[in-house]
Amino acid sequence: MSESGDDGARHARAKRTRKKKQRPFWQELPILIVIAGVIAALMVTFVGRPYVIPSESMQPTLHGCAGCTGDRIYVQKLSYYWGDPQPGDVVVFVGPPSWNTHYQSIRSDNTVVRGVQNFFAFFGFVPPDENDLVKRVIAVGGQTVECCDAQGRVIVDGKPLDEPYARYDDPYVPGRPYGSAGGREFGPVTVPEGHLWVMGDNRNQSSDSRAHISDSPDLRGTVPVDNVRGKAVVKIWPPSRIGTVRSENPQTD
Structure with missing residues (x-):
């Protein structure tokens, strides 16, 4: 051949x-x-992973309310592999036990359905069954935070903060504590090392560190850094709201 x-x-x-x-x-x-x-x-x-904003506590930065289409944000974890959250970061975290009093599980009572939900949650197709919250970092471990100066501003280590993202429904009334009508005052609280002081941008509609000062003498309203799930970096839905989520450090000049 x-x-x-x-x-x-x-x-x-x-x-x-x-x-x-x-x-x-x-x-x-x-x-x-x-x-x-x-x-x-x-x-x-x-x-x-993506998260849905369920409440109005971070408006106008992030939209969310009962019965409306809340912003869907993407939360990345990479930044905190090499460092801790910094003042101004918008973070998603798991609420400490004392923050979970009103949390209701999103899982089905049916054992089979719950197993399917947990399976898909592992792959990111179903939200995790935990009390995930989103707030802005105001102070970090070792810093002392309180309110207010004569203009009603939050103070960290004796310095009043410039917070263009913060929204208050009422004018500042000296002498009124947080939780009362027009009240803003709290603290001072020294943040333990490895913890964060967090607040919602919508100050009158946010149950944040201020609301939990008396929960635990150790935490005093702060959140362990280990509870942080990641940093909010971009709004991915709805289309009219697509854009970045800015970290604005209120402690810088």
Whole structure:
């Protein structure tokens, strides 16, 4: 047999081998689904995930209210692998136990359905069953925070803060504590190391660190850094609200 005949035979055998090895799509589909699920799980666990804003505590920065379409934000975890949250960061965190008094589980009472929900939560397709909250970091470990100066501003380490993102419904009334009509005053509170003092931008509609000062003598309204799930970086839904979530450090000049 000629050399060209040998080449033709080899090509024919190779072509038949490739045809035999190629699987139909329906056989490859489960493999592709598993690979996609693993990638999604890795992304949710180590990179970040979307969250829905459920309340109006962060307006006007983030929109959310009962019965409306709340902002959906993307929260990334990478920033805090190499450092802790800083003043001005908008963070998602799990509320300490004393913050969970009104939290209701989002899981079904049906054992089978609950198992399915937990399974999809692992891959990031269902929200986690935890009391996730979103607030802005105002002070960090070792700093002392209180309110107010003569203009009604929050004070950290003796310095009043310039907070363009903060919204108050009522003018400042000296002598009125937080929780009363027009009240803003609280503290002073020294934030323990490894903890954060957090507040909502919508100051009159936010149950934040100020509301939990008396819950625990150790925490005094602060949140452990270990409870932080990540940093809010962008609004991804609805389309009219797409944009970045800015970190504005109120302690800088």
